[in-house]
Amino acid sequence: MQFDVLTLFPEIFSGYMTQSLLKLAIERSLVEINLHNLRDWSRDKHKCVDDRPFGGGPGMVLKPEPTVECVEAVQQMGSEPGHLVMLTPQGRKLDQKVVEELATHDRLVLLCGRYEGFDQRVSEILEPDEISAGDFVLNGGEVAAMMMIDTTIRLVPGVLGDADSSRFDSFSTGNRLLEYAQYTRPREYRGLEVPEVLLSGDHNAIARWREKNSLERTQQRRSDLLDDKNKGKTK
Numbered sequence: 001m002q003f004d005v006l007t008l009f010p011e012i013f014s015g016y017m018t019q020s021l022l023k024l025a026i027e028r029s030l031v032e033i034n035l036h037n038l039r040d041w042s043r044d045k046h047k048c049v050d051d052r053p054f055g056g057g058p059g060m061v062l063k064p065e066p067t068v069e070c071v072e073a074v075q076q077m078g079s080e081p082g083h084l085v086m087l088t089p090q091g092r093k094l095d096q097k098v099v100e101e102l103a104t105h106d107r108l109v110l111l112c113g114r115y116e117g118f119d120q121r122v123s124e125i126l127e128p129d130e131i132s133a134g135d136f137v138l139n140g141g142e143v144a145a146m147m148m149i150d151t152t153i154r155l156v157p158g159v160l161g162d163a164d165s166s167r168f169d170s171f172s173t174g175n176r177l178l179e180y181a182q183y184t185r186p187r188e189y190r191g192l193e194v195p196e197v198l199l200s201g202d203h204n205a206i207a208r209w210r211e212k213n214s215l216e217r218t219q220q221r222r223s224d225l226l227d228d229k230n231k232g233k234t235k
Helices: 010-016 020-027 064-075 096-102 120-126 141-153 203-221 228-233
Strands: 002-007 032-037 083-093 107-112 129-132
Touching: 002 010, 002 064, 002 141, 010 032, 010 141, 020 032, 020 141, 032 064, 064 107, 064 120, 083 096, 083 120, 083 141, 096 141, 107 141, 129 141
Parallel strands: 002 032, 002 107, 083 107, 083 129
Antiparallel strands: none
């Protein structure tokens, strides 16, 4: 899977790309990430990509010319244009369903906003898939892009050591429950012990415990995820 990230601050990604699962996925050619600096498409000798908003107001707005021309140029660099995503608070909210949809694309082009956002004509010309990381404000789209990469690569075959790992994640398709509690060694720590059923070796009993625990945790923490049938099970 290929990601092209369009940003004013490509250096933000330098550490992120050299750690953990993403590093291994890149080394194994399962994932490719290309960084593109929006300033390289500026027509200004000072590489300026923003200006004051018409009508007044605080902050600066990203100009349409460098943004649109950068996207168009990057899309032409591949055998296919890729699915263009604009990271913006104005977009649809990122959730696991959206992640699974994005993972069906072989190439994602991620456009990271900054300041007061993009000139409206960027959206009108490029017609991107506008996506928000959530109902909060970030300093820019770079962190949101990392979130999108992190969640999407988990669904790329071969990235996770265990192919079943993503299937049992909270929010994965077919699973409207939070994941059950996990334990490892030692069996006892500061008076807290691992539930005996998990040490029993009875796989059917363990499966029943995990299902019940998932229901209980979801009821306590995210009851909005439960349908009426499952709500009744926790009582």
